[in-house]
């Protein structure tokens with residue numbers, strides 16, 4: 001890992017930097033803020049741009065952190081592997097014993113591995129990414145592979161990001177206050193932010209090239225998971241058969257990947273040395289921001305969103 005960080009040390013030194021949420025600093029690279037010296041960082045984006053080879057059959061799940069990445073990973077893993085791992089109550093499904101992050105990795109973390117993993121031995125390869133659309137490795141853009149984007153209301157992204165960052169921050173740096181977090185988020189300064197530009201990059205492509213990006217929202221998934229999972233399956237070229245639907249296969253996947261179920265499975269253990277599995281499960285609701293943001297904060301974010309998303313209706 002250290003080798004990759006060393007390779008990009010000189011470039012890093014030339015980038016604008018700002019106060020970080022988890023790591024000390026965030027660095028501006030190609031219009032977006034990134035952490036450094038972590039698995040998901042500006043150095044790994046650069047390394048992927050330099051070396052990553054996409055396959056046309058790959059599937060990429062793209063999100064701003066805290067938009068429901070863990071949920072989407074679980075759904076797509078269960079859906080694509082439904083013949084390999086049956087979803088029934090007697091099964092030893094990987095999602096019943098392991099974090100969705102272990103079942104479906106971020107490409108950023110895969111480049112650190114020296115030995116082939118699950119990902120290399122299965123097709124389609126499934127990866128998650130937080131990389132903004134305009135910074136994707138050229139090989140992904142050229143490969144004709146499929147991308148799924150999950151978008152969540154900005155206020156419902158800011159709140160979990162605040163809790164997550166405080167869980168992971170080096171304790172010697174003290175905790176982020178909610179006011180500080182709000183200030184940074186509104187200015188677009190968060191890992192892979194600005195939030196609005198990240199969403200717009202994928203949304204634009206989903207309108208111009210429907211076959212390239214399927215754009216989903218957290219709220220829609222919450223309201224109607226069954227129909228959205230069917231939609232996902234069709235987009236991924238793996239639709240449910242009438243027989244599967246009659247057997248309740250879709251409902252089985254939705255239940256397996258429910259917030260309550262995944263939270264229970266991930267109550268213990270650590271994803272990496274510094275990230276407990278349970279850090280990815282908090283409330284799992286739409287609109288929890290109402291319990292945290294003042295009216296004034298809410299109005300400011302609404303104004304920014306209105307301006308940034310002018311002419312776009314996302315229904316988040």
Ligand code: A3P
Pocket residue numbers: 063064065066067068069070071156159160257258259260262280281282283284285288
């Ligand atoms: P909250 O903190 O609002 O509860 P990410 O996976 O991108 O890090 O996002 C984490 C957010 O998704 C957290 O939001 C978490 O609780 C929620 N989440 C995780 N698993 C979920 C699931 N199966 N269904 C719905 N929400 C889920």
